[in-house]
Amino acid sequence: MALVVQKYGGSSVADAEGVKRVAQRIVATKKAGNDVVVVVSAMGDTTDELIDLAEQVSPLPPGRELDMLLTAGERISMALLAMAIATLGHEARSFTGSQAGVITDGSHGKARIIDVTPGRIRGALDEGAIAIVAGFQGVSQDSKDITTLGRGGSDTTAVALAAALEADVCEIYSDVDGVFTADPRIVPTARRIPAISYEEMLEMAACGAKILHLRCVEYARRYNIPIHVRSSFSQRPGTWISDSSEGSEMEQAIISGVAHDRSEAKVTVVGVPDKVGEAATIFSVLSDAGINLDMIVQNVSAAATGRTDISFTLPATDGQTALTALNKIKERIGFESLRYDDRIGKISLIGAGMRSHPGVTAKFFAAIAEAGVNIEMISTSEIRISIIVAQDDVEGAVNAAHRAFELDAEQVEAVVYGGTGR
């Protein structure tokens, strides 16, 4: 008998019909002889509706109260799911994050899980019941206040519970069939990836593949929890994410996929005096403003002027904050001007195989050049190459790379591709 943790996103339980469909899938897993723990998100648009209500009464709601409000969403979906399972003749018990032992720090809206003490979940399983747990929420260790985990929170709840319960697998259900070699909306010939390593999945998540949130994959890697990403709308297998050392290296493709991200912007600080510490000042100011930078490029100093340009990318939503912070130190640093461009896109080629296969970079750049696309910035890791291009070139560049590395499916799989909720 295996212990299976399943997570269903908001799109899977968007209405009563969805709840009933998911209940049948859960009962089927139970009937197959497994212990089942289910983590569920709020139904469909519930969270947005609650945020809307909050905005009607307060321009800046206190974090503690916003968390209290939003956690009502999962409370509704989990209770309904437990009822639907009862109707099918199986016992299910729903638990809030607090009841499930999801202990967090006190950062409302973006709490980190500190510990998971799933005593009540184990008790329910021992008595033969299915346990339904509210995703996205926990209780703070110090104040005992209700917290939410922020983006990707329900996936993280599922993986954290799977780790604490030593589950055999954590299944993440959404409306997508798995992880694809590229976004099927822009590469119609994209293939579902049957298996991928934690490392590659981390790079995919960091580079704009929205199927799983970074912190959920990090958590799974740390505790070595196999994740199976699949669709709640079909019975097809999805993508297994696990430790690459467990799979056969022979079967490993050189390149896993091509990710893209249109949500970043590029800032160039023009004419920075080429003195020791100037770059450090710029980046510490941005860090103090709470901005996470992605790629950073510093041009070679022009000897004649003694000045250099520093470019970096960041989430476009942080653009205005960054410009304001930098303008405040313009006199102190003595740079000439700021340039801002949010019409950019990032293309990333990801694959553990590129470690042992030289020539991947050359082949990638050749494909991009052949597609007539100009590269503005480059950044690489051991298993990833990322480039910044003009936003209008994203589609052409992704398709060119996908073709060059022979990632196309022979037959196009029928897929629905979209966000995974929270």
Place this chain on the structure above:
Amino acid sequence: MALVVQKYGGSSVADAEGVKRVAQRIVATKKAGNDVVVVVSAMGDTTDELIDLAEQVSPLPPGRELDMLLTAGERISMALLAMAIATLGHEARSFTGSQAGVITDGSHGKARIIDVTPGRIRGALDEGAIAIVAGFQGVSQDSKDITTLGRGGSDTTAVALAAALEADVCEIYSDVDGVFTADPRIVPTARRIPAISYEEMLEMAACGAKILHLRCVEYARRYNIPIHVRSSFSQRPGTWISDSSEGSEMEQAIISGVAHDRSEAKVTVVGVPDKVGEAATIFSVLSDAGINLDMIVQNVSAAATGRTDISFTLPATDGQTALTALNKIKERIGFESLRYDDRIGKISLIGAGMRSHPGVTAKFFAAIAEAGVNIEMISTSEIRISIIVAQDDVEGAVNAAHRAFELDAEQVEAVVYGGTGR
């Protein structure tokens, strides 16, 4: 500095505007120098909408899960209320029933409060914050599961918290200006009662005045908590409910008011053999079926037949259950037939003053007779006379009694009369 517990019903917080209006009233109470604890119901129709969702996924939802679902309603309203108060520059912290220390038994859907341990509420007050508590809900002592208190639950939460915190007053806000000498919808000249004793209020509640639930008044009497029933839509004083020994007897009216109830039905068991124990068998069968009887009348046995008729009233919603239970023992008892009538109404005259004023009964019956209304059943207590009449006669009978005891207001107060939510 006083400690004030305020309870706002669903109609007072039906939308964002209502939440903001209530927040202003709470802040005004705080600014006047009081410690404030607020108990709030779910917004407007939220509970009905959640029940509707439950019915869509399950014909008979498990009580534990239904309670988990319904408690989401107060979670939403209390968080929004805390946000609205924060917007006005005051700190408010919301607490679930469980966090507020409302400990109940395990009867889902109709849990009884066993204990209240409001440590976190006291902590919030000590730090100068306003405490917002979810009404209608608690946590079971044994299983630690979430429970709901059933009808009148939020009022009971408020009184129980007031008792545990030794509050100076418990204010119950609704869309009604207080307790009236009769339902203003059928007696336009009805007056607001400025003060009434627990005993009289208990009789009023038991006799169909829907402004406060019986168990809330019982709780207040047991712990001697003064209740002030008033409207959240006006600044007018409402009705004070307290121990009559504290008020001046001189000011006490002989009659407090006339209540009516159209929700009961009458069952007559015709031709019961006049033997010892037959009535006992009938009532124990009904008790086993979970039915609460109200009035019971047994006619004098007709010597010629050796048979008698037994009539009783009960909530009309229990009518079918009662008939089914009785038909099962028809052979055993040997009664002749059952008669069922749900076109009845109960009129009750209530007043602590009738203890010391003989002649009240005679005057009441004379007024009813003068109105041309036939009396079907009679029942009395020390401070109440109730009669059953045909449902179409209710309005005439209530008005006749109201006039006979000179309860009419000199000026009609502007009132809005309606349900008080849960």
